[in-house]
Amino acid sequence: MGMTITEKILAVHAGKEKVKPGELININLDLVLGNDVTAPIAIREFKKIGVGKVFNVDKVALVPDHYTPNKDIKSAEQAKIMRDFAKEQEITNYFEIGRMGIEHALLPELGLVLPGDAIIGADSHTCTYGALGAFSTGVGSTDLAAGMATGEVWLKVPSTIKFVYKGKLNKWVSGKDLILYTIGKIGVDGALYKSMEFTGEAISSLSMEGRLTMANMAIEAGGKNGIIEPDETTLEYVRGRAKRDFKIYKSDNDAEYERVYEYDVSGIEPQVAFPHLPSNTRGISEVGDIKIDQVVIGSCTNGRIEDLRVAAKILKGQKVCKNVRLIVIPATQKIYKQVVDEGLMDIFIDAEAAVSTPTCGPCLGGHMGVLAEGERALATTNRNFVGRMGHPKSEVYLCNPAVAAASAILGRIVSPDEIVGSG
Amino acid sequence: MIYQGKAHKYGRDVDTDVIIPARYLNTSDPKELGKHALEDLDSEFVNKVSSGDMLVAEENFGCGSSREHAPIAIKAAGVSCVIAKSFARIFYRNSINMGLPILGCSEAVDGIKSGDKIKVDTETGEITNLTTGVTFKATPFPDFIRGIIEDGGLINYLKVKVGSPCLPTGREEK
Numbered sequence: 101m102g103m104t105i106t107e108k109i110l111a112v113h114a115g116k117e118k119v120k121p122g123e124l125i126n127i128n129l130d131l132v133l134g135n136d137v138t139a140p141i142a143i144r145e146f147k148k149i150g151v152g153k154v155f156n157v158d159k160v161a162l163v164p165d166h167y168t169p170n171k172d173i174k175s176a177e178q179a180k181i182m183r184d185f186a187k188e189q190e191i192t193n194y195f196e197i198g199r200m201g202i203e204h205a206l207l208p209e210l211g212l213v214l215p216g217d218a219i220i221g222a223d224s225h226t227c228t229y230g231a232l233g234a235f236s237t238g239v240g241s242t243d244l245a246a247g248m249a250t251g252e253v254w255l256k257v258p259s260t261i262k263f264v265y266k267g268k269l270n271k272w273v274s275g276k277d278l279i280l281y282t283i284g285k286i287g288v289d290g291a292l293y294k295s296m297e298f299t300g301e302a303i304s305s306l307s308m309e310g311r312l313t314m315a316n317m318a319i320e321a322g323g324k325n326g327i328i329e330p331d332e333t334t335l336e337y338v339r340g341r342a343k344r345d346f347k348i349y350k351s352d353n354d355a356e357y358e359r360v361y362e363y364d365v366s367g368i369e370p371q372v373a374f375p376h377l378p379s380n381t382r383g384i385s386e387v388g389d390i391k392i393d394q395v396v397i398g399s400c401t402n403g404r405i406e407d408l409r410v411a412a413k414i415l416k417g418q419k420v421c422k423n424v425r426l427i428v429i430p431a432t433q434k435i436y437k438q439v440v441d442e443g444l445m446d447i448f449i450d451a452e453a454a455v456s457t458p459t460c461g462p463c464l465g466g467h468m469g470v471l472a473e474g475e476r477a478l479a480t481t482n483r484n485f486v487g488r489m490g491h492p493k494s495e496v497y498l499c500n501p502a503v504a505a506a507s508a509i510l511g512r513i514v515s516p517d518e519i520v521g522s523g
Numbered sequence: 524m525i526y527q528g529k530a531h532k533y534g535r536d537v538d539t540d541v542i543i544p545a546r547y548l549n550t551s552d553p554k555e556l557g558k559h560a561l562e563d564l565d566s567e568f569v570n571k572v573s574s575g576d577m578l579v580a581e582e583n584f585g586c587g588s589s590r591e592h593a594p595i596a597i598k599a600a601g602v603s604c605v606i607a608k609s610f611a612r613i614f615y616r617n618s619i620n621m622g623l624p625i626l627g628c629s630e631a632v633d634g635i636k637s638g639d640k641i642k643v644d645t646e647t648g649e650i651t652n653l654t655t656g657v658t659f660k661a662t663p664f665p666d667f668i669r670g671i672i673e674d675g676g677l678i679n680y681l682k683v684k685v686g687s688p689c690l691p692t693g694r695e696e697k
Contacts, residue, residue, distance in 0.1 A: 119555055124667045141551045166548060174549035224589040224613055239592035240617035244678050249681065254667065275670050288536055289583040293612050322583065323614055377536060464545040464588070485540040485587060487563040492544075 102352025105261045106135045106295040106327055109235040109349055113218040121259035129159065129212060130234075132247035133221030135203055136241070140181040142222055145245035154189050155251035161193040161212060161221075163203040164187050166460045170386065171467035201432025202459045204228040204316060205401035208308075209432055211341025215235075215330045215348050220244070225400050225482065227318045231311035232338065233330035233348060238319060258324045258331075259358040260295040264301035267366035272516045275310030276402055276500040278302065279317040280371035281363070284381030292322035297351065302365040302469065303328060308337040309406035316401050317482050320378040321396050337503075353478070361470060372513055374499035376486045383516045384503060391423075394477040395508040396489075397501050398429025398456070399463040402480035405430075405438050407501040412444040414505040414519050415451040419513030426453040451509070463490045478513055480504050480511040524624070524646045526603035527653075528575035532637040535581035536566060539593040539614065548592055556592050559598025574601040577643065579635050581607065585614025594623040604643050606650060606661070608632050619668055620677040626650060626696065631659035646674075 103111065104120065111119040113127035128403045134142050139162055146154075154160050162182050167175035186194035193212060200206060204225050207213045215233035219226065222244035229236035239253065247253050265278060278298075283290070303311070311328050318326025328334075330348045338346065369383040397403070397411050408430060419424040430436040430449050436458065439445050448455050462469030463481040471477055471490030478495070479489065484496035497513060506516040528551055541564040550556065561568040578584075578597065585593060586606035594617050597605065604624035618625045624645045631650040636642060639654040648661035664672065674680040 126664060137548050137593065138589060141595075144551070146679050149681055173547060178551065180548060203524050222589055222591075224587065238589045238613050239618060240589050240613055242591060242620035243616060246620075246681055256665075267546075279624075288586055289609065289611070292583065292609065319587075322586065322611060464548075466545050466548070470546075483538075483540070483587060485538045487544050488540050492541075493561040500672075 101356055102354040104295065104297060104355040104357070105233065105329055105349045106235055106297070106325060107257060107262055107290060109218055109256070110218060110257055118396060119257045120141065121257050122150060123257045124254065125257060126252050126254050127218050129220060129247055129251050129253060130217040131161055131339045133161045133163070133203060133219065133226060134178045134182070134209070134244045135166050135225065136168060136182055136242060137166045138222035139240035140178045142244035142248065143181055143185045144485050145242050146248050149245065149249045151249045154191070154248045157190050159194045159251065160191050160248055161204060161207060162191055163200055164197065165200060165202050165458065166464065168459060169197050169457065181470050184235045190314065199433060201434070202400045202403060205404055205431035205435070208232060208312060211338065211343055214338060214342050214344070214346035215334060216346050220247050224319045224359055225316050227323065227326050228312055228316040228400060230315035230318065230325050230327035231308065231329060232334055235325055235327065237325045251366050258293055258295040260297050261291055262297045262299060262357045262360045264360065264362045265298070265300035265365050266362060267302060267364045269302055269305065269365055270369060272370050272499045272502045273365070273368055275306050275313040277368060278365065278369045279314040280373055280378065280498065281368050282380045283317065283321045284323055284371065288289050288320060288379045289322040290376050291318065294323055296321065296323040296326045298326065298328050302329060307406055308333055309404040311487045312404065313401055317378070321481060328365045361480055370500055370503050370515060372503065373484055375484050375495040377499065378484060378498060387513045390497065390513040391476070392478045392507060392513060393423065393475040394425045394427065394469060394471065395461050395504050396427050396429070396469055396477060396479040397483060397504050398431060399460065399481040400431065401482040402501050403429055403431030403434050403435070407480065408435065408439055408444055411501045411505040412447040414502055414516055415453065415509065419449055420452045420508045423511050424508050426508040427456060427462060428453050429456045429459060429461065431458055462489055478504055478507050526575055526596055526605055526639060526643045528571065528577050529567065529636055530577050530579045530639045530641050531572060531636045532579040532635060533564060536583045537580050538587035539585055539590050540587055543590065543596040548590060551592065553595050553599040556596040560596040560600035569600055571645035572601050575603045576601060577641050578602050578605040579607070579632055580605070581632060582609045584610050586611035589613045591617045591621060594618045594621055598623045604645065605630055607696040619671055622676040628659050628661040629662065634659060
C-alpha cells in the first residue's frame, strides 16, 4: 500500500520509512510560526522550559500582524513582548511594521515555506502552506513554545480525504468558491482531524493565489491540513523565492484514502457563506436581497495581488455605494507596492474605498473596521462566527473578491455580472 | 482527579470566537480572560458558573481560531472540565497542553441537562450524572497523551523528557 503526500512528508520528518493514519509520531520542523496574539503566551511558556535559546534562529518566524500597527496600549504591550523576544533570541525572521505582511501571505511570498516542508504555526490558518505541497498545520501557544525549544512537535498521522474537482471553472468562480462550496457540502467538522487533499483538473488550472486560498480554509472544515501536489505552477512560484533546497512529494497511485469526494465545478457558481458558519453557503443566484454596511477585501484568505486585481477590475470607474464602507487591505508590503505600481491604488481611491496597511485587523474584529450592533459586512475573509467582526449582534457574509467589489458598488450582495455584464 | 460540579450545556460548533472574543485578545492575563469566558455565547455564563462546574456541549467544541486564550479563559472562569461529543483539533491539543481536562463522550452529553450535578473522574474517564444516577465512560486517551496529562501539561512533560535546564546538545544540526 502506498502513501499520500501528507503521509510521505510526515514519514520523512519523523525519520521513518512509512507512517500510517492513527500513528502518534514526533516530527522535526522546518519552520515554527507565531504572531502578536499567540506568541506572548508561547514566550511565557518557552521560558518555563529552561532551554535558554530557540532551537534554530532561522527556523522561527514571528510576525506582528493581528493588532498591528497597534490599536491600543494593551496590544502594544503584547507586540512588544514578541519584539523583545525576537531581539533577545536574534530571530532572523521577525518582520517589523513596514516590512511585514499578514503571516500566511508573507511567508510564501518570501520563500520561507517550501514544498515538502513540515511547519507548525500558532495560528489556525497555518494550513495555508499546504498549497505549496508542504505539511502545515495550526497549533496553539504551548505547542509553539515546545516547537521553538525543540524544533519538534507530536502529531497523530491523519487519514486523508481526497477532493477531486472536475471540469472548467465558470466566470467569477475562484479558489474561494471551491473551498466554500466544499465546506458547504461536508460541514464545519466534515474533515475533523483529517488531511484534505485537493486534486483534479480545476485545481491544476488554479493560480497559486487560488490554491493558497483553498488550503487556507481547510481548518474551516476542521481539517488538520489542506494539501495540493506541487506542479509547474508551484515550481514557477517557488523559483526565485526559495533560498534553500526543497523536495517534491506526490501521492502514490495506490495510496489509501478514507473517502473521495468528486465535484463537477462546471455546476458551481460564486458562493456566499451566510451567518454564522462558513458551511452555511448558497450560490450567488440564491442569495436574495441582502443589504450591507461594510465590505472588506483582504486577509490571509484573499488579500493577494490576484484578489486585488479582480476587485480593481470591477471597481474601475465606479463608486462605492454611499451606504457602504469599502476597506481594502493588501496582505503584504510587496502587494501594497504592486497595488500602487499597477495603478490599482488610483482605482480604489477614485472608487472611494479606504486602503489599509497590511493587517489581519477587521477579519477577527480586532481593529480597522469593527462592526456596530446590527451592522452587516460582506468580506473576503474566512470566518463568519457570531461576533467575529465586532458586536455579537453584527453579521458577516463570506465571498470572493469579485462578489465583494460588485456588492460594494450596489450596496447589496450581487453577482459581478450586475456590474460588468455577463458577456 | 475527581471533580464535582454543575453542568452548563450548549449546542454544537461552539467556536473560539464566542469562547473568548477577539476584543479581549489584547491581553494574555488568565484572570482578565476568565472574566469574559463564553461572553458572546451566553453573556450570563460568568455570573452563573461556580468553581468546579463543567461545560457540556455537542459536536466540534472549540472550532475556529488557534487561540489558547480559549481554554485559558474557560479554566480561569472556574470550569473544571469540558465534556463534548467531539472537539476541534487545535482546541483539543491546547487543552491537553495547558492542563484543562476534556472528555469526549456522546452518551454523557445526551444524558446530561443544564443544572445537573456531575462527578468526573479524569483518571478512569467515568462521568456520573449525580442528578439521574447514570454513569458514562469517556473515550480513553492514548498512552502518549495520558503521559502529557499526567505530567501536568506539555511544558512539564518536556522538562521531564529532556531534563531541565538543557536539551541534549547537537539539536541545531537536525
